[in-house]
Amino acid sequence: MAALRTLKLLALRMLRVTGVSTLVLGSPWRQRRLLILCYHGVSLGDEHLWSPGLYISPDLFRRRLDVLRSSRANVLPLGEALDSLAKGSLPPRSVAITFDDGSYDFYRQACPLLAEFGFPATVYVSTYYVDFNRPVYDTMVSYLLWKGSGRRLEWPEILASPCVLTPESLAETARAFRAHAAARGFSARDKDVLLAELADRLGLDYERFCERRTLCLMNPSELREVTEMGMDVGLHTHRHRSYRKRELFVAELEENRARILAATGHHSEHFCYPSGASLPVFAEWLSACGVRSGTTTEPGLVSRATNPWFLPRLLDASTTPDEVFAAWISGVAAWLPQRALEPSDRYLFDG
Numbered sequence: 069m070a071a072l073r074t075l076k077l078l079a080l081r082m083l084r085v086t087g088v089s090t091l092v093l094g095s096p097w098r099q100r101r102l103l104i105l106c107y108h109g110v111s112l113g114d115e116h117l118w119s120p121g122l123y124i125s126p127d128l129f130r131r132r133l134d135v136l137r138s139s140r141a142n143v144l145p146l147g148e149a150l151d152s153l154a155k156g157s158l159p160p161r162s163v164a165i166t167f168d169d170g171s172y173d174f175y176r177q178a179c180p181l182l183a184e185f186g187f188p189a190t191v192y193v194s195t196y197y198v199d200f201n202r203p204v205y206d207t208m209v210s211y212l213l214w215k216g217s218g219r220r221l222e223w224p225e226i227l228a229s230p231c232v233l234t235p236e237s238l239a240e241t242a243r244a245f246r247a248h249a250a251a252r253g254f255s256a257r258d259k260d261v262l263l264a265e266l267a268d269r270l271g272l273d274y275e276r277f278c279e280r281r282t283l284c285l286m287n288p289s290e291l292r293e294v295t296e297m298g299m300d301v302g303l304h305t306h307r308h309r310s311y312r313k314r315e316l317f318v319a320e321l322e323e324n325r326a327r328i329l330a331a332t333g334h335h336s337e338h339f340c341y342p343s344g345a346s347l348p349v350f351a352e353w354l355s356a357c358g359v360r361s362g363t364t365t366e367p368g369l370v371s372r373a374t375n376p377w378f379l380p381r382l383l384d385a386s387t388t389p390d391e392v393f394a395a396w397i398s399g400v401a402a403w404l405p406q407r408a409l410e411p412s413d414r415y416l417f418d419g
């Protein structure tokens with residue numbers, strides 16, 4: 069795996085130093101394609117050290133925007149880019165920027181940087197934690213356990229045995245907390261109380277994280293503000309879940325859309341699959357609900373031949389090498405074999 073990654077980096081470097089990447093960036097082939105970038109969060113503090121696969125530091129995000137500017141990329145609103153693609157009138161070097169989940173750090177960190185560069189973005193928002201504006205349970209459990217690294221945690225009601233928190237034990241310990249809340253049917257309020265107790269046991273100040281809005285989502289007035297700044301708020305289901313049953317799937321979507329409409333005054337038309345999990349039949353369900361596109365986390369460029377309900381994106385995070393990012397902007401990265409993703413349907417809900 070590591071050897072393949074090294075080979076790919078070498079190939080990309082060769083394409084760059086021989087001038088092929090620059091040729092491709094300005095080519096008619098690239099002009100017929102759109103690159104959609106996918107981000108999750110821009111750190112308020114140390115989130116990129118906790119989850120480098122999802123979070124990016126503000127400095128690195130600025131560097132990415134610098135690369136887009138110096139490559140003379142045309143950063144377009146997603147809807148406009150898809151319309152132009154369908155009409156065959158995409159400008160050269162087209163890119164659309166998307167953010168998943170709607171975290172507060174989008175408002176606080178990403179939005180001002182995007183505005184400084186004059187780049188639009190779509191932010192897909194799951195609305196449950198917009199209204200209950202406290203840290204998202206699943207991610208905050210993991211973050212608190214990471215912050216408590218090195219400490220011993222003994223909690224017989226939740227953990228089968230006492231454990232010392234290490235990077236290796238983190239995932240399994242976090243799973244035990246998620247299972248505990250699920251088995252007892254905890255409400256969001258119950259989960260919030262549990263987070264406060266976990267923080268307390270680890271010697272951490274939970275209310276301070278809440279004041280900083282760490283791992284919180286934007287509230288309704290922040291959603292309105294980012295809309296007024298020209299950002300598009302997209303659909304991501306109300307509770308960050310896609311159901312296999314049509315009526316449950318549609319209910320999640322409609323609840324999400326109604327809350328976004330109430331907050332922003334705008335009717336969302338673009339959807340992103342929570343956790344990237346999709347089924348072929350979702351295309352028909354989304355279309356019947358008046359949704360125009362669906363984005364996944366499969367890497368790739370979008371062409372006119374791409375199914376609009378399953379648009380690939382480059383997931384960019386702290387773990388993405390600069391060389392790889394630049395190669396996706398030029399388009400040459402799409403020529404190399406991509407890592408097969410694990411099947412995503414395990415993230416689907418039965419209801």
Ligand SMILES: [Zn+2]
Pocket residue numbers: 168169304308341342343
């Ligand atoms: Zn998501």
